[in-house]
Amino acid sequence: MATYYFNLKGEPATPFTVSGEEMVSKGRGIKAIAPEGIEAWRLSYNLSTKAVDVAYEGLSEEDAIAKKLEDDVAEAAATLQAEKDARAANEAE
Amino acid sequence: MSNLSKLFGSSGSTTDPRKEGLPLFGMWGGSSDSNTQMQFRVFDSNFRVTGSPWGSTCDTTTNYRFGILADASHAYNMKDHGDNFHNNLTTEGYDSWTNYIKSLYQIDQYPHCFHYTASRDGFVTWQSYHQFTSSFEYQVGWTKLNQVLPEGIRPRRTFTNRRFTMREFMGNSDCNCDYYNYESHLLNTDQAYATGTGYNEMCKMLVMVHSGNESTNTSKTIHIFKSSVDLNATTRIKDFFDNLEWTEYFTDTWTNQNVKDWTVVVGNNGWVGFGLKQSNSKRYGVFDCNQKGVGVDTTGASRQWSTWHDFAGSTTTSYGATNGHQYYTKFQTTWDGTWGMIYSPYYYYGCGINAFCMSIENPRKFININQTKSGRANPYVAWGRTGFHGGWSDNCDSEVWQTYAFAFDPKDSDHTIDTRVYKGSTSGEGAMPDNNSLVGGDYANKTGVCSLDAMRTGLHGGTQTTNYPMLMGINWWGSYGKGDASYGGK
Numbered sequence: 001m002a003t004y005y006f007n008l009k010g011e012p013a014t015p016f017t018v019s020g021e022e023m024v025s026k027g028r029g030i031k032a033i034a035p036e037g038i039e040a041w042r043l044s045y046n047l048s049t050k051a052v053d054v055a056y057e058g059l060s061e062e063d064a065i066a067k068k069l070e071d072d073v074a075e076a077a078a079t080l081q082a083e084k085d086a087r088a089a090n091e092a093e
Numbered sequence: 094m095s096n097l098s099k100l101f102g103s104s105g106s107t108t109d110p111r112k113e114g115l116p117l118f119g120m121w122g123g124s125s126d127s128n129t130q131m132q133f134r135v136f137d138s139n140f141r142v143t144g145s146p147w148g149s150t151c152d153t154t155t156n157y158r159f160g161i162l163a164d165a166s167h168a169y170n171m172k173d174h175g176d177n178f179h180n181n182l183t184t185e186g187y188d189s190w191t192n193y194i195k196s197l198y199q200i201d202q203y204p205h206c207f208h209y210t211a212s213r214d215g216f217v218t219w220q221s222y223h224q225f226t227s228s229f230e231y232q233v234g235w236t237k238l239n240q241v242l243p244e245g246i247r248p249r250r251t252f253t254n255r256r257f258t259m260r261e262f263m264g265n266s267d268c269n270c271d272y273y274n275y276e277s278h279l280l281n282t283d284q285a286y287a288t289g290t291g292y293n294e295m296c297k298m299l300v301m302v303h304s305g306n307e308s309t310n311t312s313k314t315i316h317i318f319k320s321s322v323d324l325n326a327t328t329r330i331k332d333f334f335d336n337l338e339w340t341e342y343f344t345d346t347w348t349n350q351n352v353k354d355w356t357v358v359v360g361n362n363g364w365v366g367f368g369l370k371q372s373n374s375k376r377y378g379v380f381d382c383n384q385k386g387v388g389v390d391t392t393g394a395s396r397q398w399s400t401w402h403d404f405a406g407s408t409t410t411s412y413g414a415t416n417g418h419q420y421y422t423k424f425q426t427t428w429d430g431t432w433g434m435i436y437s438p439y440y441y442y443g444c445g446i447n448a449f450c451m452s453i454e455n456p457r458k459f460i461n462i463n464q465t466k467s468g469r470a471n472p473y474v475a476w477g478r479t480g481f482h483g484g485w486s487d488n489c490d491s492e493v494w495q496t497y498a499f500a501f502d503p504k505d506s507d508h509t510i511d512t513r514v515y516k517g518s519t520s521g522e523g524a525m526p527d528n529n530s531l532v533g534g535d536y537a538n539k540t541g542v543c544s545l546d547a548m549r550t551g552l553h554g555g556t557q558t559t560n561y562p563m564l565m566g567i568n569w570w571g572s573y574g575k576g577d578a579s580y581g582g583k
Contacts, residue, residue: 007544009546011407011465011544012407012465013406013407013463013465013542013544014405014406014407014461014463014542015407016405016540018405018540019405019406019461019537019540019541019542020542022536022537022540022541022542023542023544026534026535028534028544039409039410040407040408040409040465041409041410041439041440041465041467061410065441068467068468072468079488079490079559080559082559083490083558083559
């Protein structure tokens, strides 16, 4: 486990103590314990549970990227379908 | 700074004809398949619409993009290289151009984008036609000079530097229009590969990094040239070197993952910032390039201020020149030319940002800029008088478009005090709070990390229209002056 600093929205900000402590002291950072060996893009600080979440936990970096891409494509397709459904509903009215 | 651009011409009061109004940006909004709805508008730094684009169109399937792109007029099949702008930009390479166009790599300080750009009137153009993998920017864009220019001026001439030769190109076309081998002016020729060049027009100072090869060699010779004539005002590159007032050099050993990433920021005070992407992180160092005398201070150690500084913000896997020429580290300046930015993506091929922002007056003053987006990005461009914005392209169905905007104090150049950054918010109460607090922050020099916040723009895509807006550079922001309705005052 290692210390990581997040901004007030829970986004990763810095792993470095000097920079992180400045953020915390000036009220714009959160100090937390994060698992080591996980790329920062997968880390976020959960403001509700006050703990670090790991996206695609248990997956390797390669698998996590693949899963993220898969999820993004699925989301985009779902969004597009929702738009088409809504448009069709409008036209039916 | 505001007076420097007035030095053009003999009267001392003539505005430099290169000077533009405050930055504009183009906003492309297309439906998911880019074949049912489409809008392209040009906005100014106040988010007011300017110009008259070809217009919007809806619900036609006659051809892709409806001819909004000039390219479609001489494409083979009217499909214009694909049909989809909205992809999330996560792990796709530059050959996946439909995603690359939203990438941080798309644009730098030069007025032309590398993929899509637009005129002030809204005419959108694909810059690299059918062979974009062999075009200038994708192979040798890294040889362009990083230019520090007076207020409101972007590079209007494209100079490149490779080996011991400077060349001039017309924009980002592939045709040479000038050539000069400056080897006879060098006091040291140990390293034969120019791998990073900066020019300061106010100082008429050119600073080059020469390496032992064009890949990973760490040996460096830094050449400093001070001329009595402005490179951008010369008829030929040769004129700059024929009028040298002095030249010096120093040698050093610098760590670099790829020499094509070197970015050179020549400060107004003669201190020069050198930065690059290094693995997933970045490095930045500052050296005194003021005149010391021939044979004096010829080592890096004798000229370096402080130490090399690694990027202090969050990093993750991201690409630089070692992954492809086109991923070279980029440089931009604010409109007023008081702050510069050396930057590369936070995430893989183009999302988020890792940047050093430095005072152009004094490159020893710098902080770290961070935005950790891992999908749906947009390039960053100059915004307002002393700021940048961009980076956000999430679905704007029923939402207004947002940007990660931030601005600096143009008079702030003291590296012994914190750097002030102004930011915005996604709510009015956040942007204009009911208290006396600063919206933004003060950041320690060298180690301070500014984590960017999104702000709302008011630009809306309507409802039931999936769209992932794409921000484009505009190649002419309009002439500077009171006749320009998009000029924001001052």
